[in-house]
Amino acid sequence: xxxxxxxxxxxxxxxxxxxxxxxxxxxxxxxxxxxxxxxxxxxxxxxxxxxxxxxxxxxxxxxxxxxxxxxxxxxxxxxxxxxxxxxxxxxxxxxxxxxxxxxxxxxxxxxxxxxxxxxxxxxxxxxxxxxxxxxxxxxxxxxxxxxxxxxxxxxxxxxxxxxxxxxxxxxxxxxxxxxxxxxxxxxxxxxxxxxxxxxxxxxxxxxxxxxxxxxxxxxxxxxxxxxxxxxxxxxxxxxxxxxxxxxxxxxxxxxxxxxxxxxxxxxxxxxxxxxxxxxxxxxxxxxxxxxxxxxxxxxxxxxxxxxxxxxxxxxxxxxxxxxxxxxxxxxxxxxxxxxxxxxxxxxxxxxxxxxxxxxxxxxxxxxxxxxxxxxxxxxxxxxxxxxxxxxxxxxxxxxxxxxxxxxxxxxx
Numbered sequence: 001x002x003x004x005x006x007x008x009x010x011x012x013x014x015x016x017x018x019x020x021x022x023x024x025x026x027x028x029x030x031x032x033x034x035x036x037x038x039x040x041x042x043x044x045x046x047x048x049x050x051x052x053x054x055x056x057x058x059x060x061x062x063x064x065x066x067x068x069x070x071x072x073x074x075x076x077x078x079x080x081x082x083x084x085x086x087x088x089x090x091x092x093x094x095x096x097x098x099x100x101x102x103x104x105x106x107x108x109x110x111x112x113x114x115x116x117x118x119x120x121x122x123x124x125x126x127x128x129x130x131x132x133x134x135x136x137x138x139x140x141x142x143x144x145x146x147x148x149x150x151x152x153x154x155x156x157x158x159x160x161x162x163x164x165x166x167x168x169x170x171x172x173x174x175x176x177x178x179x180x181x182x183x184x185x186x187x188x189x190x191x192x193x194x195x196x197x198x199x200x201x202x203x204x205x206x207x208x209x210x211x212x213x214x215x216x217x218x219x220x221x222x223x224x225x226x227x228x229x230x231x232x233x234x235x236x237x238x239x240x241x242x243x244x245x246x247x248x249x250x251x252x253x254x255x256x257x258x259x260x261x262x263x264x265x266x267x268x269x270x271x272x273x274x275x276x277x278x279x280x281x282x283x284x285x286x287x288x289x290x291x292x293x294x295x296x297x298x299x300x301x302x303x304x305x306x307x308x309x310x311x312x313x314x315x316x317x318x319x320x321x322x323x324x325x326x327x328x329x330x331x332x333x334x335x336x337x338x339x340x341x342x343x344x345x346x347x348x349x350x351x352x353x354x355x356x357x358x359x360x361x362x363x364x365x366x367x368x369x370x371x372x373x374x375x376x377x378x379x380x381x382x383x384x385x386x387x388x389x390x391x392x393x394x395x396x397x398x399x400x401x402x403x404x405x406x407x408x409x410x411x412x
Contacts, residue, residue, distance in 0.1 A: 142183075143178075143179045143180075143182035143183040143186060144182055144183075144186045144403050144404060145173070145182075146170045146173075146182065146404050146407060148404060148408070149170055149171070149404065149407065149408055149412060150170060150171055150173065155167070155171070155412055157171075158411075160373075160391055161369050161370055161372070161373035161391075162353075162354055162355070162356075162369075162392065163391065163392070163411055165177070165181060165356070165366075165369075166181050166185060166407075166411060167411060167412065169181030169182055170182065170407065176361070176363070177356065177361070180356055180357065181356060184340075184342075184354070184356055184357065185403065185407060186403050187341075187342075187343070188342040188343065188354065188394060188397060189397045189403040189406055190403075191342075191343035191346070192342060192343050192346045192349070192394060192397055192398070193346075193397065193398035194343070194346075195316070195322060195343045195344075195346035195347070196346045196347065196349070196398070198316050198317065200314060200316065200324060200326075200347060201314075201315075204314055204315065205314065205324060205326040205327055208311075208312050208314070208327045209326075209327055209329065210306075210308065210312060210327050210328060210329060211329055212281075212305070212306050212328065212329060212330075214279075214329075214330075215279050215305055218277060218278050218279060219276075219277045219278065219379075220277055220278040220379045220380070221278070221279075221334055222278040222279065222334050222335075222336065222378065222379055222384070223278070223279045223280075223281065223305075223328075223330050223334055223335045223336070224274055224278055224279070224280050224281070224336050224338070224374065224378075225280075225281045225282070225283045225308075225335065225336065225337045225338065226271075226280070226281070226282050226283070226338050226339075227282075227283060227284060227323075227337070227338060227339035227340060227341070227344070228282050228284035228286060228291060228294065228295070229284065229285075229286060230340045230341075230357040230358055230359070231264070231338060231339060231340045231355055231357075231358065232263070232264055232267040232282075232298060232358075232367075233261055233262060233263050233264060233267065233294055233298070233358070234261070234262045234264070234358055234359050234360065235259055235260070235261055235290075235294075236259070236260035236261070236262070239258070239260065241260060241360075242260075242262075242360075243260030243261055243262055244261060244262050244263055245260075245261055245297065246258050246259065246260050246261070247259050247261060247290075247293045247294065247297075249289060249290050249293065250289070251289065259290065261294060261297070262360060263297070263298065264358040264364055264366075264367055265362075265363075265364050265365060265367060265368070266365070266367040266368050266371070267298055267367060268298055268299075268300075269367075269371075270367050270370070270371050271298060271299050271303055271304065272301070272303055273371065274371070274374065275303035275304065275305075276303075277375075277379060278379060279305045280303065280304055280305055281304060281305055281306045281307070281308060282295055282298075282304060282306075282307050282308065283308040283312070283323055283337065284308070284309060284310070285309075285310050285313050285321050285323070285344075286309065286310060287309065287310050288307075288309040288310070288311075291307070291309055292307070295307055308327075312327050314326075314327070322343075322344050322346070322347075323337065323339070323344045323345060324347055324348070325337060325345070325347075325348045325351055332348070332350075332351055332385070333382070333383040333384060333385060334383075334384065335351050335384070336351055336352075336353055336374070336378055336384055336388070337351055337352050337353070338352075338353045338355055338370065339352065339353075339354070339355070340354070340355050340356065340357040340358070341357075342354045342394060349388075349389065349394045349395045350384075350385035350386075350388055350389050350395070351384065351385060351388065352388070352392075352394070353370070353373075353378075353388060353392065354392060354394070355367075355370060377391070393410045393411075396410060397410070
């Protein structure tokens with residue numbers, strides 16, 4: 001889910017952004033014909049170098065045709081006066097430099113520190129690059145080491161969902177999920193305060209308000225909302241990656257692309273089991289043309305109460321999308337949003353439950369642990385908000401100067 005916002009004073013990030021697709025593209029203020037291409041594509045670089053050498057050769061030939069006497073003078077310079085040779089060389093170099101393409105100025109762009117949701121098409125074929133139907137969280141941060149906490153040695157591990165695994169991930173950094181947990185809490189520490197301080201256009205919320213009928217025939221009057229991508233499933237970035245199944249997606253322009261999907265362990269089961277007890281929805285920032293096909297596989301028995309798609313997300317900053325629970329006609333004391341991108345519910349930290357992103361781990365068991373947590377701590381309570389705040393403490397992350405200080409004081 002993409003956001004675009006200003007960094008808080010304690011964070012300074014000023015990376016250079018190139019036009020290689022990995023980050024927002026800078027806008028060169030030069031003639032496109034004189035623009036130097038920055039890319040990691042070796043083949044593209046070879047073509048660029050070849051075209052530049054060809055252009056240089058043509059310029060040199062043009063100089064010789066326009067100034068034949070000067071070329072002859074250079075050719076015979078070995079027998080001429082040394083001073084005359086030096087003057088000829090300087091004049092020739094000056095003319096050549098004037099025709100040499102100018103290197104564009106690099107602009108330093110103030111980082112907007114937005115959560116990176118790359119298009120699914122990043123590593124796919126050219127046909128895929130024309131569409132952005134799915135949002136994904138890109139692993140792009142080097143996880144914090146938390147050395148000071150780890151060096152203190154073993155401590156009492158919590159049995160609480162997410163918190164206990166986070167503690168283990170920091171104390172045992174050789175474990176398989178350690179890097180993911182450390183990156184996840186670091187990302188929450190960085191981006192939650194940013195999104196939380198953004199102003200939300202209330203008119204946008206009013207226009208997108210959903211009128212969803214309330215199902216009263218449930219044991220609990222709770223509404224459990226799941227994000228889809230990286231929470232319940234993962235859509236492969238590389239078409240050659242192993243996948244559990246493939247779906248064909250046809251767009252309005254007639255193009256059809258094939259997407260490989262992996263389902264997280266216990267994803268189908270948690271929808272089925274919770275739907276028997278309470279209201280369950282999926283709220284995704286992906287397009288319905290893609291999301292509906294995936295949800296049909298996740299929920300073959302149509303147990304879900306509602307499906308919410310990209311058009312119901314709220315736009316903030318530079319047309320980036322977040323999930324705002326204000327579009328729901330529900331009492332928020334009974335609503336829970338589960339999302340691997342915790343900054344997506346930054347305006348509702350009292351309703352948001354974090355979950356580790358899912359990519360391809362066959363041994364992942366986070367949804368099983370989440371289901372137990374929901375049944376024991378969320379479904380039976382009258383108001384979910386104080387329970388969530390006391391357990392995950394994401395609202396207190398901005399009280400600390402560093403992520404290590406925050407983790408030490410909040411979770412150890």
